[in-house]
Amino acid sequence: MAKQPHVLCEPGDVNDLALVPGDPGRVDRIAAMCDASELVAENREYRVVNATYEGRELTLCSTGIGCPSAAIAVEELANVGVETFVRVGTTGALQRGIEIGDMVVATGAAKDEGTTKRYESDTYPAVPDYEVLSALVGSAEANDERAADQAAEGANGGAVSQVHVGPIASDDAFYAESDEYVADWEDAGLLSVEMEAAAIFTLARRKGLRAGAICTVDGNLVEGTQKGETDDEELPEKARDNVERAIRISLDAATGL
Numbered sequence: 001m002a003k004q005p006h007v008l009c010e011p012g013d014v015n016d017l018a019l020v021p022g023d024p025g026r027v028d029r030i031a032a033m034c035d036a037s038e039l040v041a042e043n044r045e046y047r048v049v050n051a052t053y054e055g056r057e058l059t060l061c062s063t064g065i066g067c068p069s070a071a072i073a074v075e076e077l078a079n080v081g082v083e084t085f086v087r088v089g090t091t092g093a094l095q096r097g098i099e100i101g102d103m104v105v106a107t108g109a110a111k112d113e114g115t116t117k118r119y120e121s122d123t124y125p126a127v128p129d130y131e132v133l134s135a136l137v138g139s140a141e142a143n144d145e146r147a148a149d150q151a152a153e154g155a156n157g158g159a160v161s162q163v164h165v166g167p168i169a170s171d172d173a174f175y176a177e178s179d180e181y182v183a184d185w186e187d188a189g190l191l192s193v194e195m196e197a198a199a200i201f202t203l204a205r206r207k208g209l210r211a212g213a214i215c216t217v218d219g220n221l222v223e224g225t226q227k228g229e230t231d232d233e234e235l236p237e238k239a240r241d242n243v244e245r246a247i248r249i250s251l252d253a254a255t256g257l
Contacts, residue, residue: 004076007048007061008041014059015050017084017257018077019250020070022196024062026088030247031060045069056255063087066172067115067199074203074211084210084257086132087200088250090235090243091168091192091215092177094185096222101238103163103246104191105136106213109198110169112181116202126170126198127205132212135253137165140214143249161242163249166191168215170198182221192217210257216246 003010019030024047031037034051037060041048045064050057061077063070074085091104098104109126111117116126140163169190171177177193185193197213204211218239219226225236235243 001079004079006043006072007046007076008043009048009076009080011080013040014048014077014081015057016081017056017086017254018059018061018082019086019088019254020061020063020073020200021088022063022065022070022090026243026247027060027062029243030088030251033244033247033251046073053251054255058254063196066195067113067170070196071115071199071203074200078203078207078209082209084129084132085200085204086136086211086250086254087197087213087215088246089194089196089213089215090218090239091194092226093192093217093220094169094182094190094222096220098164098191098217098220099161099238100217100219100225100236101161101242102217103140103161103242103249104168104215104217105133105140105163105165106168106197106215107133107165108167109201109213110167110185110188110190111198111202113170113172113195113198115199119202119206124202126201128201128212129204129210132210132253132257135256136212136214136249138256139249139253142252143245161238161245164191168197169193170195177221186222193221214246214250216243
């Protein structure tokens with residue numbers, strides 16, 4: 001098979017499992033937490049790195065913002081050998097009490113976007129693979145236990161952020177998330193909204209592959225906070241700090257997949 005036109009990879013270039021953050025900068029952050037890493041390709045929003053973590057070989061690839069670019073990444077990476085996709089992203093909370101810096105492991109994604117509608121009816125579910133979901137939840141619970149022990153011993157300076165498990169929404173229009181949309185998502189019991197999971201879940205399912213997602217909360221739309229509003233950085237400080245925790249959870253989960 002020829003080199004893929006966007007991720008610029010061909011068979012043999014990548015591993016069977018990929019962590020897929022949106023931000024190319026987060027690829028570098030994940031790579032820094034691995035035992036070894038090597039840049040494979042870089043083009044547009046796609047930065048592809050091969051890495052090793054505790055003996056598990058994996059690939060890191062950014063997807064850019066939104067379902068269209070995420071779908072391209074999944075299509076092309078699947079063409080060259082990736083079989084498992086784990087989104088490591090950020091998300092805006094939709095329920096009161098979910099705090100900035102908390103984690104959300106998605107059990108499904110509402111398809112409030114246009115990309116998956118080109119593949120199938122919007123009545124078909126966008127859901128993660130059970131093994132990937134279970135690995136993320138198990139890794140998160142183990143991480144919680146370690147963090148709680150450290151907090152009790154005074155080894156870290158703050159409260160332990162929670163990991164929430166449940167359904168989310170994937171939306172195309174960041175600046176069109178009106179009060180009506182937010183209220184409807186909240187009433188439906190959706191935990192948070194982000195922009196890529198529905199496409200990743202849908203395409204993986206259709207191709208007989210595996211996918212899951214863990215996201216760090218960067219704001220709470222119900223409580224009136226969004227990323228970029230607290231300081232000059234895109235993410236609030238607590239979210240920036242806990243992105244590392246989400247990365248560690250996803251890496252630990254990858255070792256069992």
